[in-house]
Amino acid sequence: MVQKGLVVMANGVARSVWAAWVGRLGAVLGPFLGLVLICALFAMLPASGPRFVSADNWRLIAVQTVILGTVALGATLVIVAGGIDLSVGSAVALITVGIVQFQRQLGWSLPLALVGGVALGGLCGLANGLLVTGLRVVPFIITLGTLKVFRGLAKWWAGNLSIYAFDRSRPEPEWLKRTLSVNLRPPAWLAESARDPIGAVLAELTRVAPGVWSLLGLSLLVALLLRYSLLGRYLYAVGSNEATARLCGVRVERVKLAVYALAGLLTGVAGVMQFAYFHGTGDPTSGEGLELKAIASVVIGGGSLSGGEGTVLGTLVGCLIIQVLENGCTHAGIPNAIQDILIGAIIIVAVAIDQIRRRGLHGPTRWFLTIATRLGRRPPVRGGEAGS
Amino acid sequence: MTNLGERPKPDHMSGAQTDARLVMQDVAKSFGPVRALDSVALTARAGEVHALIGENGAGKSTLMKILSGAYRPDAGAMFLDGQPYEPRDPREARRSGVAMIYQELAIAPHLTVEANVMLGGERTVGGLIRHREHRRRVAEALELLGHAEISPDAVAGRLPLPARQLIEVARALVSDARVVVFDEPTAVLGEADVARLFTVIERLRSRGLAVLYISHFLEEVRQVAQSYTVLRDGRTAATGRMSDAAVGDLVAAMLGRPLGEMFPRTPHSPGPPILELTGLAGQHQPRGVNLVVHRGEILGVAGLVGAGRTETLRVLFGLDRQTQGMVVLRGAAGGWGDPPRRIAQGFGMLSEDRQGEGLAVRRSIEENLTLSAVSRHSRLGWIRLRSCWDATRRWTEALQIRSRDPGQPVEALSGGNQQKVALGRLLEQNAEIILLDEPTRGIDVGSKVEIYRLMGELAARGKTILMVSSYLPELLGVCDRIAVMRRGVVVEVRPADQWTEHALLQAATGG
Structure with a gap:
């Protein structure tokens, strides 16, 4: 009996170490390798190569990823919890309009208006959450509805036009320009030491826009939240199996409300970034299709639309894949139409590979067992009873 | 091959x-x-x-x-x-x-009996169904089975369950089956229907199948x-x-062993009443359950499928809505059911549906084990992972859950080990009143014995166990008392040694 147990354990260790490696790394490694492959491809294309690999271009890609990345962080939370939020693109438009109108109509200062924009995002998310939990209608339908509602509100509030926060009498402050700028200068004290390697690296880092640092900071925060907080634990539980969560006394409705509100706050930050990116424009038509890009990023990064799966790292890699593809295609002179086709294909391929990886998990083990049986030496494994 | x-x-x-x-x-x-x-x-x-x-x-x-x-x-x-x-x-x-008749019947509820019987074996001429031949064959088959009273034109979904089962048997007949396989055909039938089914099986046998x-x-x-x-x-x-x-x-x-060793008993003596249900009712089931549960006892609940046993546990725990009745806990009103409140009151529940409800099978052993008491391992909303892992290790050792490490997803475990994870959660939560719904369904004999032993030990430590089971030997073997439910109410409660399998069945069917 003891010996049998040991054999079971020994075999279990061998199998599981393999499975764990494939499982844990594979989830992020796959998309990461895809990203590397795409980068290598553009770097080698003569049409795009030199310009693509330049440090300036990478800073540009980073800046271009900020808005999508921030929205996708929220989408990760929602999707991990088994939900979906289609309204984020419209919400971003509403928030940019809101930030302008807070200043023009209510006379708020710019910083206050920006905080108001984030809060407005939170309100949009809260509305989604209340509708989802209150009406018990699936989030796809609810947020499809609020997608139209938020867009309509944005158009109505802006009077169907793009509106501007700054003009000659009220110029855009320098710090807002810097937020998502790609041609920042390193501070003077660093520019002098640019010749030694550490100084050069530091100089390059200081040229990275503050918006990019904000995305990285938020990513870290969301990653910690998912892994170490009670809420994170409940998100995975609710997304993986809502009935189990209920059985274990998790207040499922509150968790859902919290996740939509949190995602809304992140959308608010994305709205602020959008406002900064377009130098103080409140554009009621902006952000269209952003929700689909965000969902695509999560899914490419290993998230599952049936919930319970998804990581911040995976999502960031997913965002980068989409942005690098757009950027690289532009440099290589590949038309916009082809970009769309490529991104669509990548979504399908990424998820298909992920599925094969999951189902094929037992493949090698099964193969091994077949060989062992053929040799007439039955493996001394008694894995318990039949799957019932 | x-x-x-x-x-x-x-x-x-x-x-x-x-x-x-x-x-x-x-x-x-x-x-x-x-x-x-x-x-x-x-x-x-x-x-x-x-x-x-x-x-x-x-x-x-x-x-x-x-x-x-x-x-x-x-x-x-x-x-x-x-x-x-x-x-x-x-x-x-x-x-x-080779014709299979599954427990979950493969019947298209919107089609007629005739269409269902001929499904997949339609006789056609030029793409059109030969209705007359269909009707003849179906009528013949039904008559052979001794159930000519079922009309080939009846809509299958409107027929009672035993008749729907016969549609499948008739399908086997018209397709000239040589072997007919019945999978637990009586699990869903009443006693009279069982007798009728046996007549049908006898007819199949005498036809040389x-x-x-x-x-x-x-x-x-x-x-x-x-x-x-x-x-x-x-x-x-x-x-x-x-x-x-x-x-x-x-x-x-x-x-694989004599019955006696199957049900190890730890001596324990039930104390005063801890839980009283008065007229407990849900939206459909149960319809007014009266039951007194004593501290430190194992109380079994027997009954047919649909008698309202599972629903009683669910309403009590707050997973289904309570519409009437009262729950008295330790002599005080226990309030309406709500899982977080019940857990705070010391209840713990094991679901009958291990994969669908009991466990989040794609999440780790650690997450599943600690989910209902994870706030105990956290401060200001942040989890102390070390503390979770320690607790998990303690329970995997105590319950002999065979796994590589506590981070493994539960779906990689065998049924018996999965069930031990689900039980471990109740122990980790330190539940005082443990509601078990079919705790040994679909698991290996070895794990069963371990779970029975665990139940005895828990009772000896003063925990109260309310167990629903369809497996009568297990009820008789481990329980102190057994209550029988029929049509949404408890019809009889006796000490386990005053019941027999036969008496339980009789009480459950009302025969």
Whole structure:
């Protein structure tokens, strides 16, 4: 009996170490390798190569990823919890309009208006959450509805036009320009030491826009939240199996409300970034299709639309894949139409590979067992009873 | 399929006998590391009902799926009337003359009886259905089964369950089946319907068909079958003529040990009442349950499927809505059901649906074990992972949960180990009143015994256990008292030693 147990354990260790490696790394490694492959491809294309690999271009890609990345962080939370939020693109438009109108109509200062924009995002998310939990209608339908509602509100509030926060009498402050700028200068004290390697690296880092640092900071925060907080634990539980969560006394409705509100706050930050990116424009038509890009990023990064799966790292890699593809295609002179086709294909391929990886998990083990049986030496494994 | 698992075989298994309709030899099947079937031999003769007996998890369903072509065996051989039988899919199995009648009936509820019976075997001329021939064949089949009163034009979904079952049997008849396999056909039937079904099976037998009858109700099997094969842990444990076998032999073969060792008892003495249910009712079920549960006792709840046993636990715990009645806990009003409140009151619940509700199977052992008490391992909303891991390690050791590490997803574990994770959660939560819904369903015998022992130890430590089970020997073996439910109410409560299987069944059916 003891010996049998040991054999079971020994075999279990061998199998599981393999499975764990494939499982844990594979989830992020796959998309990461895809990203590397795409980068290598553009770097080698003569049409795009030199310009693509330049440090300036990478800073540009980073800046271009900020808005999508921030929205996708929220989408990760929602999707991990088994939900979906289609309204984020419209919400971003509403928030940019809101930030302008807070200043023009209510006379708020710019910083206050920006905080108001984030809060407005939170309100949009809260509305989604209340509708989802209150009406018990699936989030796809609810947020499809609020997608139209938020867009309509944005158009109505802006009077169907793009509106501007700054003009000659009220110029855009320098710090807002810097937020998502790609041609920042390193501070003077660093520019002098640019010749030694550490100084050069530091100089390059200081040229990275503050918006990019904000995305990285938020990513870290969301990653910690998912892994170490009670809420994170409940998100995975609710997304993986809502009935189990209920059985274990998790207040499922509150968790859902919290996740939509949190995602809304992140959308608010994305709205602020959008406002900064377009130098103080409140554009009621902006952000269209952003929700689909965000969902695509999560899914490419290993998230599952049936919930319970998804990581911040995976999502960031997913965002980068989409942005690098757009950027690289532009440099290589590949038309916009082809970009769309490529991104669509990548979504399908990424998820298909992920599925094969999951189902094929037992493949090698099964193969091994077949060989062992053929040799007439039955493996001394008694894995318990039949799957019932 | 070549015979890959070449090993010395007992002589009597090697050759197909003349009247052997279906022969299975050394059939083996693994799923990943789990060996579902190890070495199964089975011979069913024409004009005979052959019983396939075994506990849940013994491999019956896997064997049946191999027979039906849903799975392909890893090793072994099958013969049908002496010819090699190697179905690649269910359709080919049906064509070869093997008809399956599953517990979950395969009936299109919106179609008529006739359309259902002929489904997949329609006779057509130029793409059009030959209705007259259909009607004739269906009527013939129903008459043969002794149920000419069922109209071929009736809509299947509106018929009572036993009649729907007959549609499947009729389908087997019109498709000229040679072997008909029944999977636990009586699990959903009342007593009178069981008798009628046995008449139908007798008619099939007398027409020279081979009937394979899968069940774990021994009394029933002894009544209907002439020969038997007992499956245990994926192997043929015994086979023979039913007339030569005593019930005790069959039980011993099923369990692999005498009944006495199956239910280890830890001495414990129930204390004062801790929980009183008065007229507890839900939206559909239950309809007014009155029950007093004592501290430190194991109270079993028996009853047929649909008697409202599971719903009683769910309403009590707050998973289903309570519409009427009162819950008195430790002498004070317990309030309406709400899982977080109940957990705070010391309740813990084990779901009957381990995969669908009991566990988030894709999440880790650690997450599943600690989920209901994870706030205890956290401060200001942040989890102390170290503390969670320690707790998990403690329980995996105490319950002998066999796994590589606590980070493994629960779905990688065997059924028995999964159930131990679900039970471990109740222990981690330190639940005082433990509601168990079918705690040993679908798990191996070894794990069952461990769970029974655990229940006894918990009761001895003053925990209260309310257990719903459909497995009567287990209720009789581990409970202090057993309540029987019928149609949404508790009809009778007695100490376990004053019940017999027969008496329980009688009380449950009202017969």
